[in-house]
Structure formats: C-alpha cells, structure tokens
Amino acid sequence: MIVKRLNSSNAIEYRELRLEGLLNYPSAFGSSYEEEKESSNEVYENRLASEFITLGAFENGQLTGIVTLVKETKMKLKHRANIYAMYVRSVAHGKGIGKSLMIEAINRAKELDGIEQVYLSVNKDNVAARRLYLSMGFETFGIDKRSLKIEDTYYDEEHMVLFL
Structure with missing residues (x-):
C-alpha cells in the first residue's frame, strides 16, 4: 500500500471514491451524495489543486482510501488544522489503511508551520472510526447532539482533538 498526496490528475478516481462513501455511509459526512453527484470532475480537480492536503491510499494501483487535512487560515486559528472526509472502501477494512492515512495526515500536520492541534x-455510533482516532491519541472534547439529520433520523457527532 502507498499513501500519497492527491492532485488534480486523481480527480476522477477521487470523485468516484468520495461519491461511494457518501452513498454507502451518509451519516459519516456533512455533505450528501445528492449534493455532490452533480459536481463535475473540474470541481474535484480544483479541490485537489487547492491548498488542502488530500491524501490517498493505493492498493495495487487502485485508490482505496482518502482523507483531507485543512489548515486554518484566520489569524487566531492558525495553530489548528482539521481532518475531513476520511473514507476507506469496505472491501479494504481491517487492512490498516485508515491508520496509515491518519498517520500520514498527522505527520503532514506536524510539518505545517505553527500547527499545534488537529x-x-x-x-458517535461509528465504533471502528472512534477506536482508530482514540488509538492515535485524539481526545473527545464534546458531543454535538442531533448534529446531522437524514430524513427523520438524527446522528450525534463526537468532536475530537489531538495536541501535537
């Protein structure tokens, strides 16, 4: 397995994997499949060409996992970065891909000037993801009750931080 930063040339496969995650695990993301399915490849090319650090895990040349690291830009928040859009294909679960993506994202955060916390x-119901994040040293600092609403079902989100 190889983990590397994605760029605009990865837009098509990134879009495909992102849409798969949104479709299969709607309660794991703030965005929805319905909102993003109409986005063009150009939207994803621009996203991957931005200052965001989107990492991809490749197995046998196929993109199987993704995660994005975003550095805050406002003066009072410049010591922080955020992790978004973590997804690993179901067929690749249990192979350490999520852990490899998180290790690389944390290492990239440490390399960014001034980042002190991620x-x-x-x-809250995603047991495997929570277990991974806790094992990486993240700590819970709050619960956002009924954070997401999908049709008539609410989902709580757990907010976590890692102090570098």
Whole structure:
C-alpha cells in the first residue's frame, strides 16, 4: 500500500471514491451524495489543486482510501488544522489503511508551520472510526447532539482533538 498526496490528475478516481462513501455511509459526512453527484470532475480537480492536503491510499494501483487535512487560515486559528472526509472502501477494512492515512495526515500536520492541534468530528455510533482516532491519541472534547439529520433520523457527532 502507498499513501500519497492527491492532485488534480486523481480527480476522477477521487470523485468516484468520495461519491461511494457518501452513498454507502451518509451519516459519516456533512455533505450528501445528492449534493455532490452533480459536481463535475473540474470541481474535484480544483479541490485537489487547492491548498488542502488530500491524501490517498493505493492498493495495487487502485485508490482505496482518502482523507483531507485543512489548515486554518484566520489569524487566531492558525495553530489548528482539521481532518475531513476520511473514507476507506469496505472491501479494504481491517487492512490498516485508515491508520496509515491518519498517520500520514498527522505527520503532514506536524510539518505545517505553527500547527499545534488537529481536530476532527466522527459519528458517535461509528465504533471502528472512534477506536482508530482514540488509538492515535485524539481526545473527545464534546458531543454535538442531533448534529446531522437524514430524513427523520438524527446522528450525534463526537468532536475530537489531538495536541501535537
């Protein structure tokens, strides 16, 4: 397995994997499949060409996992970065891909000038993801009750931080 930063040339496969995650695990993301399915490849090319650090895990040349690290830009928040859009294909679960992505994202955060802490949010019911984040040293600092609403079902989000 190889973990590397994605760029605009990875837009098509990134879009495909992102849409798969949104479709299969709607309660894991703030965005929805319905909102993003109409986005063009150009939207994803621009996203991957931005200052955001989107990492991809490749197995046998196929993109199987993704995660995005975003550095805060406002003066009072410049010591923080956020992790978004973590997803690993179901067929690749249990192979350490999520852990490899998180290790690389944390290492990239440490390399960014001035970053002291990394934040993420996770569906409180996502046991595997929560276990991974806790094993990486993230700590819970709050619960956002009924954070997401999908049709008539609410989902709580757990907010976590890792102090570098």
